[in-house]
Amino acid sequence: MSTDSPESGTTVHRRKKRKQYWKKANLFYCKHQILRIVLNDLGTEEVDPLEDEEWGLLWTDTTAPMSTILQLKPYQRCNHFPGMNEIARKDLLGRNINRMTKAFPKEYNFFPNTWTLPADYAELRAHMLATGNKKQTYIVKPDASSQGKGIYLTRSLDEIDQMGHIIVQKYISRPLLVDNLKFDLRIYVLVTSCSPLRIYLYREGLARFATEQYVAPTHSNMDKMYMHLTNYSINKNSENFVVDEDNKGLHGSKRSITSVLQLLQEQGHDSKKIWQDIADIIIKTMISIQPKLAHIYNTCFPSDHHANSVFELMGFDVLLAKTKGGTIKPWLLEVNHSPSMNIDTPFDRDIKYKLLTDTFTILSLKENEKRRSATTKNSGRLYEGKKTETKEAEHIDEKMKKLQTVISSEIKWCAGTDFDRIYLYEEDEKYKHLYVSVPTPETNASVARREKVMKQMEEREKKEREGKTVKKSKPPKPKEESTVVTVSPRRQKESPRMIHPTNSPKIVTHPTTDTTRYRLTDNVNPYESEVTVTKPIVAGFLPVLPKLKNPSTNDISPLLHIKTLTLSPRGSK
Template identity: 25%
Template sequence: MSEMDGASRNFSFNHLAFVILVVGVVLTAFNVYDFIGGLKDESVNNTLKELNGDCDYEKPKVWIHAKNMETGYLKHVKSVFGRLGFSFGDNTSDWDVLWSHEYPFKELKSMLKGMMPHQKVNHFPGCGFITNKVSLSTSGSTHIPKTFKLPENKNELMEFAQLNPEILFVQKSNSHRGIKVEKLDTMNLDSSQNFVQQYISKPYLIDGYKFDIGVYTILTSIDPLRVYVYSGDVLFRFCPEKYYPFDSEIVNKYVVGDDYLPIWNVPSLKNYYNNLGLSMKDSFDAYLNSIGKAPEKVWNQVYEAIANIYLLKEPYLIESTSHYKNSLNFFEMVRIDFIIDEDLNVFIMEANMSPNLSSAHFPPNQLLYEQVIYNLMSLVGIGTRIQKFGLHHSPDDVEEMQVSFKNLAVEASRCSKKICSSCLAPQCLICKPCLTSNTIEILKNAYLEHENRLSTRRVFPPPMNTTTRRADIDLEKLSPENQLMYHWFQGKCKMDVTWCS
């Protein structure tokens, strides 16, 4: 055998050995990687269990409580919950969120009195003081047409009508939606189920059509009060027939019904909405700007009217909620409907407790409804950035990561003064030594709402002027809790302009 043959065999043997070695190393590495991956999965699972109180992994649960669900009118509500990772349960499950289409505090009252701190309900006890037509219309707000409750205000109504013979009236009832302009002598003025309201006879028209504006309004807290609106869009609904020549017998000229004229079919607005891709609100604003009118006049009144209504009704909400463990269990979204007159004065027509969120009749409204629901859930902490399984409280370090006291501290120059060392001065109550644990929890919620508000806008406490850092508000008329909340937002505004509105 030559030296060359021996060398060749040795090379072949060494090459084979090297290949076997490499394969072995690769297989070993794969097994080690697989083992480590298993450990990592186990570690993740253990961490999740630790975060959730050593319980098994579960998605947060929503219980949707409504009648005739098979018709699909809550389809978009279910879709958004599903996209946020919720599973669907019922009253027998450990639900995290109760979304009730009906007022839940009659049928479910006893169960809701035993709620755990993490559970959330989409209505406030006593919300009927806002959504009840009689209660809302007789609240005394300057943004509501003059209203007479029957039969106790019958004589006052007749006297007012005699002094103002040009004014028209409509009779309304809590039990039905239909209204019609009528003469007083044809109305039943002795029924306790009805009330009579001044009719705004000179509405602002676009292309000859009367319309209303639905603003989605979110209540997150009472005592102190915090109210937001969804600012990403509003719902415009137009009467299907032109207003003039006016005929009270043709209600489609002045009453918005289910078969309303949508904005995408209104000549002066459809280019903005259809071709330029603007929202309903932005289309309306662009139109007003194009004819030399200021849309800000409308929206400032809208936000003022909403804040005013909730301030007027807050004492009733506080009393109703006092029968439950904690007001932090509740949130609420309603749609408040407005009309404007030819001088751009704004009037509240009604507030809808469970507004229509179905796009079955008008499919283009799907995006509006789903964005409203998504923004609502983000604002109240249901759709959270922190991955959680269930809405149980997170460990302290996770909560601290989201909001710690340094995020709450304001008014350094004031709080460092000697006068605030005793906490006797009212202006010192937002300083750290003077805050109670309950107030700190309230401020943490307010902070997280601001961080998670997306396209919602705070209307109370009202936005602060970015120059003076003050809002046009009479502080002396606010409760101590609302004054403290206002001063805290004012302190945050001084530190960061994004907190001013």
């Protein structure tokens, strides 16, 4: 930028002032006032996204739409990872933890036995009938609700809607009690990156108490929600709800976690061991979905050198229970990707104000923006001209240096907060064996569909052997001059054509010693090639070919998808 000096007539060069995006926040989808108070104290103002798009922070109370995530600019950050509902929804959390439990039963023994209905109804029914324990209590929850809505206890299968979208869990009937009251812990967790995974655990949190003295479930008290549920949204309506008058979190129906842990330490329990076990649960829960999170993130932000366009402040609900040996074992109940930031009491305000302040301290929006501005300005320099292996290696090295800069910055700023870094992938060998490809277990519905298809195929085989083939429409006459597969350049560039079941190709077989020759007609053009049979082909059940190889050139002509045939060049065995 240049201006003319009126006195000397000389040109004065002035440096253009850089915009400070971190000073603006988009809170259009946020209702919590405590967040506005914290950001205002940090020097960040709220802007209307319809009038000003140059904001640096997006905070929403619900999952951000994928369209919004994809439109984030390099200097903007959002408070929700796409795909985090894999543990934020009760049904998906149960499915992911159950999947990991089958692979690592000793590592993932912190989650109650869970069935997701309607898919797992048959398994639940078989379990309840096999155990025959009429004293076993189950807790039923809607699969995607919050704040204790729709939750009830039962011992009868008849009281469970087999077609409802619910989860059923074994009720933990031996919870740890304080003042003869059941309670759970709301643990705050900050995830700053999913690739690589970086997790920070907040030292303070909330202990939420039930408001009626606990008695083990019986037929007469299973409907007493103030006794069995610890949700604040439920118990705050109880006449027995107690507000801490000194606002220090030492008494009442909502207390600080540190006060509860100190009380347990005084009672002879190892509070440090309890806190370490809770951290272990958080790490393993995040690892259960890390591959999927990383895949979605890298798809949305392929050029994010710092891997921190998105962060997540989460709430893990943990219940402490007594084991038969007298020790205390933490159980994971659920995960909230948008923990409540309501400030009903001064005690609430103090904890959540400090929590949010420390969160933005670690995120370091101002410093992060400077790094990203430099990255955006210099992006692509390594790839100017022809790409070579050397330049690609330099690009990877540069990316790792920038990532290490971010990690060092987080560690530096974390030192002045109440957060503890509990997991960094590069430094933790203890959990690396959990990063394996664990297949998703089949549901009863998928098993039933597979068995039905196999049964239909067996029936068709039987009819074929008996000469009772299914009537089929006559295939179109193939072109006589087309005897082998020929692939033109124009055909290669075309996208795969879709052939509907009603327009399926027909196959004429001519058995040979090693291979089978098929003539494929797709109602437009005939193709002929030799293929190796890897699975029996049932007459009348027509698989369609994904690709055909030209016997002379091995060129691939894209057609349709099939998994039962492997194509081979003419003459190969």
